[in-house]
Amino acid sequence: MxxxxxxxxxxxxxxxxxxxxxxxxxxxxxxxxxxxxxxxxxxxxxxxxxxxxxxxxxxxxxxxxxxxxxxxxxxxxxxxxxxxxxxxxxxxxxxxxxxxxxxxxxxxxxxxxxxxxxxxxxxxxxxxxxxxxxxxxxxxxxxxxFEPLSCAVTWVAPVRQSDIVVVEGPGHMGMATIVAARAAGASTIVVTGTARDHFRLDHALRVGADHTIDVENDDAVDRVREITNGQMADVVIDAASGSSVTVNLAMDLVRKGGHVVVAGMKDGPLVGFHPDWIPTRRITLHPGAGLDTERAVDLINAGKIPTADLxxxxxxxxxxxxxxxxxxxxxxxxxxxxxxxxxx
Incomplete structure (x- = not known):
C-alpha cells in the first residue's frame, strides 16, 4: 500500500x-x-x-x-x-x-x-x-x-554578463531567481520585500543577494539609484505574489532600454500602469512563463546551487x-x- x-x-x-x-x-x-x-x-x-x-x-x-x-x-x-x-x-x-x-x-x-x-x-x-x-x-x-529553479532559469533569460538585477519578492521563487540570476552572470543582485519579509530578506543575502530593500521602510527607487550610481537595474524580475503594485514599481526600478519580467501571480487587475512607459523608455516586458527542468538539474548536479541553504x-x-x-x-x-x- x-x-x-x-x-x-x-x-x-x-x-x-x-x-x-x-x-x-x-x-x-x-x-x-x-x-x-x-x-x-x-x-x-x-x-x-x-x-x-x-x-x-x-x-x-x-x-x-x-x-x-x-x-x-x-x-x-x-x-x-x-x-x-x-x-x-x-x-x-x-x-x-x-x-x-x-x-x-x-x-x-x-x-x-x-x-x-x-x-x-x-x-x-x-x-x-x-x-x-x-x-x-x-x-x-x-x-x-530543482522545480522552482526550473522556472527561474527561464525567468532570467534577459540577464547578461555583469547585469544589475532586481528581484521583487523573497519567497521561494525569489530565492530561485537569485541563484538563477547569479548563474546567468549578474554582477549585482538587489532583492525587495516588505517588513513582513525580514527573515526572508536576511536569508536572501545568504544565498547570493548583494543588497536587500524593505520597501515599507525605505524608498526602493532611491535605494536602487544609490546602489547603482544612478544607472538603475538592467533587469527587474517581479517574482512577488499577491499585490500587482510590484509591476508598477518594476517600471520605476529599470533603466531606459531595460527589461522587466512579470512572473509572480497577482490577486487582481493592474491599477495605475502607464503603457507609455514602454515606448518612451524602450522597456521590454517578458512573461515569467517557462520550464527548463534539464537546465535546473544540470546546475544542481554541477554544484552551482547552494541547495542546503535553500x-x-x-x-x-x-x-x-x-x-x-x-x-x-x-x-x-x-x-x-x-x-x-x-x-x-
Missing part, C-alpha cells in the same frame, strides 16, 4: 491509502523520496488550479518531486536512460496527444492508480514523462529545489499538517524560505 495526502478542493484534506501501482506500458513507478511545497499547493487546497484547462478533485497534490525509479520495464528504461534505483527529478509537465497535464495538479484519484502527485509514497509515471538523474551526495529534500524546513508525511500550516500561515514568529516533505 502507499500512503498519500488527498485534497478535496473545498479546503479540506485527508490521508488515504492506495494500492501500490504497477508500471504502465511505456511508463514507470517512482518511490517518492521528497516533495517541495509551493504556494500553488495552497491555491489547489482552496479549489483553484493555475492551468488554462482547470483541474480535478479529489486529487493528490505535490509537483516538486524527487524520488527513485522503483519499477520500470526494460524498453522504457532504455528510452528514458534510467534504471531501477536511480534518483531522478520529475518534470511536472506531461505532454500527451490529448493535451498537457501537470503532476500534482489536475489528476483525480479516480483516474488510473490515483497516484499522480508527490504528496504520496509512490507516483505513477505515465508515458511521455520526463525524468532527469540527480546527484546522490545531497539529501533528497534539498534537491526538490532547503528551509522539512517534515515527514505524518507532519503534513504542520508543514502545510507553515506554508500557508506564516507569521512574524515562524517563517521559512521553503517547506518540503521528506518521505524517504
Amino acid at each position: 502507499s500512503r498519500a495526502i488527498v485534497f478535496s478542493g473545498d479546503k479540506t484534506w485527508e490521508e488515504r491509502e492506495f494500492a501500490e501501482p504497477d508500471p504502465p506500458t511505456d511508463g514507470a513507478v517512482l518511490r517518492v523520496e521528497a516533495t517541495g511545497l509551493c504556494h500553488s499547493d495552497v491555491d489547489h487546497f482552496r479549489g483553484n488550479i493555475h492551468t488554462s484547462w482547470g483541474g480535478a478533485f479529489p486529487s493528490v497534490p505535490g509537483h516538486e518531486i524527487v524520488g527513485r525509479i522503483d519499477k520500470i520495464r526494460p524498453a522504457t528504461a532504455a528510452e528514458w536512460g534510467v534504471d531501477e534505483g536511480d534518483r531522478v527529478a520529475v518534470r511536472e509537465l506531461l505532454i500527451t496527444p490529448e493535451g498537457n497535464r501537470i503532476y500534482g495538479h489536475d489528476f483525480s484519484i479516480h483516474e488510473g492508480s490515483g497516484l499522480y502527485g508527490g504528496f504520496a509514497e509512490h507516483l505513477e509515471l505515465l508515458p511521455g514523462s520526463k525524468v532527469y538523474r540527480l546527484r546522490e551526495d545531497r539529501p533528497a529534500d534539498e534537491l526538490t529545489f 532547503l528551509g524546513d522539512s517534515f515527514s508525511l505524518d507532519g503534513f499538517a504542520d508543514a502545510f500550516s507553515l506554508l500557508a500561515e506564516r507569521t512574524s514568529q515562524r517563517d521559512s524560505i521553503r517547506v518540503a516533505l521528506n518521505l524517504s
Whole structure:
C-alpha cells in the first residue's frame, strides 16, 4: 500500500491509502523520496488550479518531486536512460496527444492508480514523462529545489554578463531567481520585500543577494539609484505574489532600454500602469512563463546551487499538517524560505 495526502478542493484534506501501482506500458513507478511545497499547493487546497484547462478533485497534490525509479520495464528504461534505483527529478509537465497535464495538479484519484502527485509514497509515471538523474551526495529534500529553479532559469533569460538585477519578492521563487540570476552572470543582485519579509530578506543575502530593500521602510527607487550610481537595474524580475503594485514599481526600478519580467501571480487587475512607459523608455516586458527542468538539474548536479541553504524546513508525511500550516500561515514568529516533505 502507499500512503498519500488527498485534497478535496473545498479546503479540506485527508490521508488515504492506495494500492501500490504497477508500471504502465511505456511508463514507470517512482518511490517518492521528497516533495517541495509551493504556494500553488495552497491555491489547489482552496479549489483553484493555475492551468488554462482547470483541474480535478479529489486529487493528490505535490509537483516538486524527487524520488527513485522503483519499477520500470526494460524498453522504457532504455528510452528514458534510467534504471531501477536511480534518483531522478520529475518534470511536472506531461505532454500527451490529448493535451498537457501537470503532476500534482489536475489528476483525480479516480483516474488510473490515483497516484499522480508527490504528496504520496509512490507516483505513477505515465508515458511521455520526463525524468532527469540527480546527484546522490545531497539529501533528497534539498534537491526538490530543482522545480522552482526550473522556472527561474527561464525567468532570467534577459540577464547578461555583469547585469544589475532586481528581484521583487523573497519567497521561494525569489530565492530561485537569485541563484538563477547569479548563474546567468549578474554582477549585482538587489532583492525587495516588505517588513513582513525580514527573515526572508536576511536569508536572501545568504544565498547570493548583494543588497536587500524593505520597501515599507525605505524608498526602493532611491535605494536602487544609490546602489547603482544612478544607472538603475538592467533587469527587474517581479517574482512577488499577491499585490500587482510590484509591476508598477518594476517600471520605476529599470533603466531606459531595460527589461522587466512579470512572473509572480497577482490577486487582481493592474491599477495605475502607464503603457507609455514602454515606448518612451524602450522597456521590454517578458512573461515569467517557462520550464527548463534539464537546465535546473544540470546546475544542481554541477554544484552551482547552494541547495542546503535553500532547503528551509522539512517534515515527514505524518507532519503534513504542520508543514502545510507553515506554508500557508506564516507569521512574524515562524517563517521559512521553503517547506518540503521528506518521505524517504
